[in-house]
Amino acid sequence: MTRPALNQDRDDLLFERVAQIVADTFGRRSTIAAIYRKRSEYSSFYASEILSVQLDTGDELKMFLKNFGSYPDPKDAMEQRRNRELHVYRDILARASLGTAKYYGSVWDEPEGPFWLLLELVRGIAVRHCSFDYWVEAARWLGHMQGYFYQNSGLLQGHEFLIQHDGPFFRSARERAFRAVSQRSPDLGKRLAAALSPYDQSVELMMRQPKTLVHGAYRPAEILVDASERPARICPVDWEQAAIGSGFYDLAFLADGFKSPQLEQILDAYCTEAANCGLQVPDQGSAKHIVNCYRLHKTVTWLSQSFDRKFPEKDVMKLVSMAEKLAGLVLSNRTACVP
Numbered sequence: 001m002t003r004p005a006l007n008q009d010r011d012d013l014l015f016e017r018v019a020q021i022v023a024d025t026f027g028r029r030s031t032i033a034a035i036y037r038k039r040s041e042y043s044s045f046y047a048s049e050i051l052s053v054q055l056d057t058g059d060e061l062k063m064f065l066k067n068f069g070s071y072p073d074p075k076d077a078m079e080q081r082r083n084r085e086l087h088v089y090r091d092i093l094a095r096a097s098l099g100t101a102k103y104y105g106s107v108w109d110e111p112e113g114p115f116w117l118l119l120e121l122v123r124g125i126a127v128r129h130c131s132f133d134y135w136v137e138a139a140r141w142l143g144h145m146q147g148y149f150y151q152n153s154g155l156l157q158g159h160e161f162l163i164q165h166d167g168p169f170f171r172s173a174r175e176r177a178f179r180a181v182s183q184r185s186p187d188l189g190k191r192l193a194a195a196l197s198p199y200d201q202s203v204e205l206m207m208r209q210p211k212t213l214v215h216g217a218y219r220p221a222e223i224l225v226d227a228s229e230r231p232a233r234i235c236p237v238d239w240e241q242a243a244i245g246s247g248f249y250d251l252a253f254l255a256d257g258f259k260s261p262q263l264e265q266i267l268d269a270y271c272t273e274a275a276n277c278g279l280q281v282p283d284q285g286s287a288k289h290i291v292n293c294y295r296l297h298k299t300v301t302w303l304s305q306s307f308d309r310k311f312p313e314k315d316v317m318k319l320v321s322m323a324e325k326l327a328g329l330v331l332s333n334r335t336a337c338v339p
C-alpha cells in the first residue's frame with residue numbers, strides 16, 4: 001500500500017481482503033498495482049475512508065471503508081450497532097435489488113477489531129442538500145423498500161440482531177425520558193409525565209401497524225441521491241439502527257418539519273408506492289396521525305438521552321414543549337381511522 005503502514009498486521013489483513021474482492025469482481029488474473037487510502041470528508045461518528053484500488057490493467061475500484069474501531073467517544077451498544085450494520089448489508093440488503101450500497105466485504109475480528117466494513121463508494125449527495133423533488137423520491141423509495149420487505153418477510157426472519165419495535169421498546173423510552181428530565185428538574189419531569197398521558201394509546205397504535213424493515217434513522221443526512229442516474233438513485237446509508245417495525249417510524253424522520261402541502265406530498269408518495277408494493281396503508285388523515293405518534297416517540301427518545309448527553313437546559317425545555325405540542329396533536333386526532 002502507498003500509505004505508510006501504522007500497523008503492518010492490519011494492513012496485511014486489509015490487503016488480503018481487497019485482493020479477494022478484486023478477484024471476485026475482475027477475475028483471478030487481476031493484479032493490484034496500488035491501494036490509496038484517504039479519510040472521507042463525510043466521516044461523522046466513525047472514521048471512514050475512501051479506498052482507491054488501482055489494477056495493473058488500468059481499472060480502478062473505489063470503496064467506502066467504515067471503520068467501527070475509530071470514534072471520538074464510546075456510545076451505547078456499539079458492538080450491537082456495528083454487527084447490525086454488517087448483517088444488514090451482507091445478509092439482507094445484498095439479497096434485494098433496492099439500489100443500496102453494494103456490500104464488498106469486511107475485516108472483522110471480535111472482540112478487539114479491526115471492524116472494517118467495505119462498501120461500494122456511492123456517488124451522490126445527501127438529500128438534505130437537494131431540492132424538494134428528491135425528498136419526495138426518498139419517500140417513494142422508502143415505500144418501495146418497505147413494501148418489498150413486507151411481501152418478502154422471510155428475508156427478515158432469523159435475524160435476531162434487528163431491533164424489535166415492540167411494546168418494551170416504546171415504553172422504556174418513556175421511562176428513561178421521565179428519569180432523565182426529572183434528574184434535571186423534578187418540576188419539568190412532572191410536566192413531561194402530564195404531557196405523555198396519550199403515550200400509551202399511541203404505543204398501541206404504533207404496534208398495530210404492519211411490520212417490515214425499518215432503517216431506524218431515515219434522516220436527510222443519511223440518504224444519498226445520485227441525480228446523474230435516470231431515475232435518480234436513492235441510497236440510504238448508516239443502517240446501525242435497523243429494526244422490524246412500521247415504515248411510519250422512518251417516514252416521521254423524513255417528514256419532520258414539513259407542513260402542508262409538502263407534508264401531504266411526502267406522505268402520498270410513500271403511501272402510494274408502499275400500497276403498489278403490497279403494504280396496507282391508511283388514508284391520509286390517519287397517516288398524519290400515525291406520523292405524529294412516531295414524532296412524539298422520537299421526542300421522547302431525545303429526552304431520554306438529555307441527562308447523559310448533557311443537553312443544555314433550554315434544549316430540554318424546548319423538547320418538553322415539543323412533546324406537549326405533539327401529545328396535544330395525538331390527542332386531538334385519536335379518532336382517525338387506522339387499518
Ligand SMILES: Nc1ncnc2c1ncn2[C@@H]1O[C@H](COP(=O)(O)OP(=O)(O)O)[C@@H](O)[C@H]1O
Nearest residue numbers: 042044045046064101119120121122221237238
Ligand atoms: N457507501 C457509501 N458511499 C458513499 N458515501 C457514504 C457511504 N456510506 C456512508 N457515506 C457517507 O459517509 C457519511 C458517514 O457514514 P455513516 O455510515 O453515516 O457513518 P456514521 O455511523 O459515523 O454516521 C454518511 O452520512 C454519508 O455521507
Ligand SMILES: [Mg+2]
Nearest residue numbers: 044045222238
Ligand atoms: Mg451517519
